[in-house]
Amino acid sequence: MLTVFLQTLPFFAVIVLGYGAGKTGFFPPEATAWLTRFVFYFALSAMLFGFSASMSLGDIFEPRAAAAYLLGCAVVYLVALAVAFARRRPLPEAVMEAHTAIIGNTGFLGVPMLVLLLGPQAAGTVLLVLAIDLIVFSSLLTIIITLAREGRISPDLPRVIAIGLAKNPMVVAMAAGLLWSATGLPLPGFVAATTTLLGAAATPGALFAIGASLSGNRAERLTVAGWLSAAKLVLHPLAVGAAAFWIFDVDPFAAGVLICAAALPVAGNVYILAQHYGVCVARVSAAILLSTAASVLTLPVIIARFAG
Template sequence: MAEVFLRTLPFFGLIGLGWLAAALRFFPDEAAAWLTRFVFYFALSAMLFRFSSGLDLGELFELRFALAYLVGSTAVWAIGMAVGRLRGLSVPEAAMEAHCCMIGNTGFLGVPLLIALMGPVAVGPVLMVLTIDMLVFSTLITLIIHAARHGGLRLAALVPVLRGIAANPMVLSMVAGLGWSVAGWPMPAPLDEFLALLGAAATPGALFAIGAGLAARRLVRVAAAGWLSGAKLVLHPLAVGLAAWGVGVDAGPASVMVAAAALPVAGNTYMLARHFGVAPQRVSATILISTALSIVTIPVIMNLVSPS
């Protein structure tokens, strides 16, 4: 346990450094926004392309893995939605809370953290989790809010959703990398070195940007944010772990899936909440609380699920 904690500590140290720099106004909000943009469009995309170009489709997509993650995550989503409705929330608010319960910071935190700590075996499973989150659950929350506000679901609502997915640099880089792999092209040494150099900036840049973003968040609706953080950090990994056991996912990929489910709430959930005007302060507080608590919960869960 102590060893796992010490291995994760430098990653959270970078998050803390970003928070401190932003809190002291040494790193202003606009600087954090541009750093996030660099990581999102360049460094992380280079990392994802390089990783996925070394995979085949069988390594990325494994039916039992995808089924387990979908079943476990959907169960947590349904619990979050039900709890929200029982508290008297509107459908959009309850859906946004449900989204917080199971959408983790896989892109900015999970990819660098889990691959660094769990090794190359984590690449395929982490990218599978990221893909399902983007294609399934991010689409689901958008369609639910649209349907609730317009009295039903219209086909036209799918167009901006699909356009956003198609334009997402993480999706594009993974698709391009898999295409490269399927084509069987060798990776030229200069290109590989370029991608490795650019991708190496993703980990420190992403973690620093996460911390800088946390400095602008405020603790409001603490009880609700606490419940959502607990659901994300404890209930979600428990649910996907049980689902993985139930459908017989191999121990290695299952441990990566559970560790990915233990990640704190993703920062882009706040962007969705602000875009739709649905509980942005509550979502912001949940991101702050879940990220702070994950310093302890991630090492505990990784220690529990690590294959002997």
């Protein structure tokens, strides 16, 4: 446990450095935005392309693991919806809170941390979680909020969702890597070297960007944010673990990766969605801040259970 905590400490130390740089104004919001864009479109996408290009679709999509993760998410999603409805929140707010309770920072934190600490063999399962979060649940959020606000599903909605996915560089990078992998050819030397070089910037860049972006968040609405943070850090991994081990009999290593991914703090892109729809912005912002801070203690415990 202490060993894993010490291994995770540098990750959180870089987040704290980014937070300090943002809080003091040394790293202004404009710099954070551009660093995030670099990581999102280039460094992290290069890392994901490199991983995907060395795998087949079967390495990533394991039906039992996918079913276990989906079921675990569905349980927590419904619980969060029920809690929101019990507080008499409207449907768009309830859905945004449910989304917050299940979407972890898999791209910016999970991919670099879990692959490093659990081993390269964890990459396929981590990418599976990332794909489900991006494709299934982001689409679900869009559909439900659109339905709640307009009272109907627009015939144009599938096209809007498809365009949104096509514009997400992480989705494109994974798809392109899998397409290349299907050819059975190795990556050309210069391409492999370029993706390796860019990918090496993903981990420190993403962690620093997380910290810098958190410096602008405020811990408002702590009661709801505390509940959403607990749901994400505790209920989510418990539900995914129960589904993986007791219902779908997922391979123990893959089940452990699923649980570790589920234990990640709330993702920053949830805040972007909250801003886009104008729903629960303060609650989501506070949940990201609280869950990230608390995960310094909770995440090492869970990783230690399944590492090595």
